[in-house]
Amino acid sequence: MAGSRTYAALPIATLLLISGCSSVGPFAPEDGAPAGDIDVAAIPDAVPRIEPRSRSGNPPNYVVNGRRYHLLDTAVGYRERGIASWYGTKFHGRRTSSGEPYDMYAMTAAHKSLPLPAYVRVTNLQNRRTTIVRVNDRGPFHPNRIIDLSYAAAKKLGIAANGTGLVEVEAITPGHPPAAPLQVTPAAPTASASTGTRPGLYLQVGAFVSRHNAERLQMRLAQSNLGRVYIQPTNAGDQAVYRVRLGPIGNVERADQLAETLTGLGYGEPHIVVE
Incomplete structure (x- = not known):
């Protein structure tokens, strides 16, 4: 889930550029899922299309919690594996980095370096579920997280209950071929290593x-x-x-x-x- 947001030490100009909803720092206990269950099967994936960059949320670089992040020139060719998290009720309706309100029922996500907006296919490597989301926010700024999903996207992928999941994120850019598959070199065999198709x-x-x-x-x-x-x-x-x-x-x-x-x-x- 998303974390608490602490921007007090940041310059005002930086605040205006990156003041999104996604996670900064430790998990926030007040964030969570909505009270009622939702049918995520009825929520369609985002549909990739060519869009201009948002007027906010796209500085060449920015600093959060003392770390500088650099934006990618393009989403074309981006593919990465790592840990996904999600954010929900605490940030619902708040302004994202792109200037749009955060909707936890929409298929959206936050990313630290992709241009805003961008479209990515997210695959849960533990159950092979996939979904397409529109990236319109900055984050997550918790160490070792690569994407912060909306609650709906996390639920569709099957990671909402755990709070995190092992995923592969692949940019989808209309008019461009998909990114090359990641070159994965298996770890040395061991009795405790993961087996089959489950990721390690x-x-x-x-x-x-x-x-x-x-x-x-x-x-x-x-x-x-x-x-x-x-x-x-x-x-x-x-x-x-x-x-x-x-x-x-x-x-x-x-x-x-x-x-x-x-x-x-x-x-x-x-x-x-x-x-």
């Missing part, structure tokens, strides 16, 4: 061109007893890269706890990986 959840703590440096980090993390640590070799062009990861991790809550612990231990902010 991992934290990437570092990536190195030197295997020796990757092994040094792996040893340090192993001494912290945070779970299984492994090195995933891959290639970036002609360059070998060695990624140091923890996982698989059982659920989003545990991933959030581990990420906070790693940051507290001085490892920086790890990156969520869904494969």
Whole structure:
């Protein structure tokens, strides 16, 4: 669900540009689902069409909670996997970053860097449900979240009850081909790894061109007893890269706890990986 919004330290100009409804910071207990049930099957997906950019919500970059975000020049080719959250009653009717009122019963979403508006197909990787939403807001600004869905979209995808879900987000731009499929390199086999088509959840703590440096980090993390640590070799062009990861991790809550612990231990902010 969406989180509390704290903008007091931001300049007024920045406030006007990004003052949307989506989540900033810790989860807000006062946000939630509407009192009555809704039939999301009767709510149609958003229909992609060519639109001009909204007059608000599209600065080249902006700062929230001390972090600077940069907008993409175009939505064409965008595809990403990660964690989705949703926002509901607390923000219903409030102004989004694009200037439109937030409607928790519409098929919309918030994103940190896509141009506003944009259209994306969201797939729940745990049950394969899909829906198309119109991105008209900024967020989520909770660490390791890639999209904040309207309540209706979250319910249609089957993640409203849990509050979060593992998803793939793919931009749909009329007149342009879909983004290339993500290149997913499976983790090294392990008894606890995810099986079948269910996605695995991992934290990437570092990536190195030197295997020796990757092994040094792996040893340090192993001494912290945070779970299984492994090195995933891959290639970036002609360059070998060695990624140091923890996982698989059982659920989003545990991933959030581990990420906070790693940051507290001085490892920086790890990156969520869904494969």
